[in-house]
Amino acid sequence: MVFTRRSLLTALAASPALAMTGISLTATQPNPSVDLTPDCHDGDEPTALQTEGPYFKPNSPLKRNLAADAPRGERMIIGGRVLDTVCRNVPKALVQVWHADEKGEYDTAGYRLRGYQYSDEVGRWWFSTIVPGAYSGRTRHYHFKVQKPGGRILTTQLYLSGEPLNGRDSLFNRRLVLRVGDFDDSRLGQFDFVL
Secondary structure, three states, X not given: XXXXXXXXXXXXXXXXXXXXXXXXXXXXXXXXXXXXXXXXXXXXXXXXXXXXXXXXXXXXXXXXXOHHHOOOOOEEEEEEXXXXXXXXXXXXXXXXXEOOOOOOOOOOOOOOOEEEEEOOOOOEEEEEEEXXXXXXXXXXXXXXXXXXXXXXXXXXXXXXXXXXXXXXXXXXXXXXXXXXXXXXXXXEEEXXXXX
């Protein structure tokens, strides 16, 4: 399915279950031992930092649709908002993502499954992509760099709940788990970055 900006933003605005971010999810039961993205309250802690890993490449393209780079991968839309520590929306924040393909391999020669965008006027961001494959020593994950205008760069990784390799990945952080549900024929993962 091809997602339009309007259809995704409609889904992002439709759910009382995720009222702070507006992402509509058909409830997928999370692993009860995993903390999900907390609702924002004044004085929130910034999103946890993590390593960028060996596969970061500068100069990725301005691109929201990464799914076209891996047509055989399981579709996943990831999105949320960029907020400050007192829950104000951060518009025009740079949000950059890169991750492995469905086989757990990174494109180191080009820019497959790599891109960036800017959050909108209310801090929303989203990418149409795929579920990355696990690889030796690592559970499935997405890499991110997020920066508000003129601010420091947050480098982190986001994870999926209930993955068999989560417990064996030394970098896994339960505070960085996406809320995941269904959106048409894709999975939909939500996370709010707090800068």
